[in-house]
Amino acid sequence: MSSEANTPTGPAAPAPARRIDVLDVLDEEQAAAVGELIAAGAREDGQYAVSEQGRLHLRGGERPGVRHVLLRLPDGTLAGYAQLDGSDPVESPAAELLVAPGLRARGHGRALGEELLRLTGRRLRIWAHGGHPAARHLARVLKLHLFRELRQLRRPLTDLDLPEPVCPEGIAVRAFVPGQDEEAWLELNAAAFAHHPEQGGMTPRDLADREAEPWFDPEGFFLAVREDGGELVGFHW
CATH class of the missing domain: 3.40.630.30 (Gcn5-related N-acetyltransferase (GNAT))
Structure with missing residues (x-):
């Protein structure tokens, strides 16, 4: 578009x-x-x-x-x-x-x-x-046509009454560690978003750019890992 x-x-x-x-x-x-x-x-x-x-x-x-x-x-x-x-x-x-x-x-x-x-x-x-x-x-x-439309879903974070999260057996959640997790996260991101050319194509330089931004906080970058070996299986940023 x-x-x-x-x-x-x-x-x-x-x-x-x-x-x-x-x-x-x-x-x-x-x-x-x-x-x-x-x-x-x-x-x-x-x-x-x-x-x-x-x-x-x-x-x-x-x-x-x-x-x-x-x-x-x-x-x-x-x-x-x-x-x-x-x-x-x-x-x-x-x-x-x-x-x-x-x-x-x-x-x-x-x-x-x-x-x-x-x-x-x-x-x-x-x-x-x-x-x-x-x-x-x-x-x-310009004789272009609409071929994809992205929508954002939102809700207020006030007055939430949510149960404590429970991870699947053998999975733990921890924060991203700069200087340690970049390569594994890029590989996981590329696999998760193989269908999405923009997100799935993120490079080491793209990630480094974001880590250098004032808003970047690794404590808000969550990784789901296997407890037996530490393999990354999911993330929430």
Whole structure:
């Protein structure tokens, strides 16, 4: 499914009205500008247009298979951004994109989408976080179709009256240990999510990125292990 903002996209503006650069890596200034654009979009839409994985890809140097598409106005203003990830050896390249809140409905989203299609030979998946009407409109403009929809289920954690958890015989639960459990967890994650190209394709670098984040707390990363040998059989993060 396609992703843009929550305002219908307009016809493509004349070519001189913008410049599109495709980069393999962002420098510090470019990464900061893109991060500010993504944050502004989230404040406007109530939802990040670029996933956590994509935001981690903004920094830390070049990522194999990942390209950054920056759309600028003649005065240098960053009006839009797309990230293209072609690292999956089986699935089509995946992309996420957004346009600056004050510059929407001017054809910039369409221009980004057309550039992504050109870069991939029209073999493309685009994630649209939040399912905004404009994303569906842009998908129709680009002749894309909805092929997967993810839903989140939630409930408040207040006033819970739950029984104490009971593990199956021979299974114990402990916290993740940084520097010890990475390899085994990556193997387990890949097996558990073999059907899910994004989650199942997590690499050592992806995990290290998350461990370096301020929010990471191994005490909230639970592993289910066999008591006779310590083999990982499940997890809850």
